[in-house]
Amino acid sequence: MTQFDLYKIMMFSDPQLWLFVLSVVFISAFIQGIIGFGYAIVAMAVLPLVLNFREANLLVAFSIVLPVIWIFWGYRKQSDLKLLSGAILGSLVGLPLGLLTFTLIDLDYLVRGTGLVILLIVIDGFFQKPPQLVEGPPKASSIWSTFAGFCSGFLAGSTSIAGPPIVIYAIRQPWTQDQYKGFIFGFFILISVTRIIGLALMGFAQTPELLTSVIIVPFVFLGMKLGTLVGPRINPVVFKRCLLSLLAISSLYMLIQGSSEELPAPELEKTIEQDRNAL
Structure with missing residues (x-):
């Protein structure tokens, strides 16, 4: 297979577009490695600026599965199935509804809705106070974990952004950092695997x-690994506020711009369409 033939069966072939996409997924994964979440939030706030929203959604969904499993492996002993059960139950209800929404809802609503979700998370992040830790094993899931799981499942199916609701729930619990990550990444494994199965069936x-996605995954691994190494050296409060500010700008742009024709760069969009027609 020649390089040209390889390009023809990929989503896009423009070198500038590749550079942009790989840079975005690397930075998004780097942020995930530092603070424990944020890959989908950052990627879906930026990629739709140059890609069709649904194409960006699929790339994020397919590229996150193996990296999430890899991160969870380091915290597997802190993951409690009883603690996860409520969130898992809620996600199994919300995910199919989100997938249905992904196929039926107007693209403009998806873009603006995602922007609204990101903006709400930004506002919550600025006012969020860390909970006081409680010694001993984490408490079992409550009705709120089920609700958070449902919301995360729905968002995962419709926008690829599963993190915000479950992270908001988990970060307010009196858990250690390892317990928090064991819960979050255990939940993300279920969401990411279930979602790609649903997308495949559809x-x-x-x-x-x-x-x-196969080409993108190594950059996701590299970004997450670098983030886990650099994270302890960065002031998490300062970094988080800078990240929230950038996300606020991106979310406001998505809310205002929607899915109008100005959203993707015309030259890059033309390249995507040409690649599609060549298949």
Whole structure:
């Protein structure tokens, strides 16, 4: 297979577009490695600026599975199935509804809705106070974990952004950092695996999306690994506020701009369409 043939079965072939996408997923993964979440939030706030929203959604969904499993492995002993049960139950109800929304809802609503979700998370992040830790094992899931799981499942199916509701729930619990990460990444494994199965059954796991995701995954691994190494050296409060400010700008742009034709760069969008027509 020649390089040209390889390009033809990928989602896009423009070198500038590749550079932009790989940079975005690397930075998003780097942020995830530092603060424990944020890959989908950052990626979905930036990628729709140059890609079709649904294409960006699929890339994020397919590229996050293996990195999440890899991170969870380090915290597997802190993951409590009883603690996760409520969130898992809620997500299994919310995810199919989100997938249905992904296929039916107007693209403009998806873009603006995602921007609204990110903006709400930004506002919550600025006013959030860390909980006081409680010694001993974490408490079992409550009705709120089930509700958070449902919301995360719905967002995972519709926008690829599963993190905000479950993170808001978990970060308010009196858990250690390891207990928090064991819960979060245990939940993310279920969400990410279930979502790609649902997308495959619905016919979205096509060769261009899968091949492009395979190329992206190493950059996700590299970014997360670097983030875990650099994270302890960065002031988490300062970094978090800078991140929230950047996300606020991106979310406001998505809310105002929606999915109008000005959202993707015309030249890059034309390249995407040409690649599609060449298949």
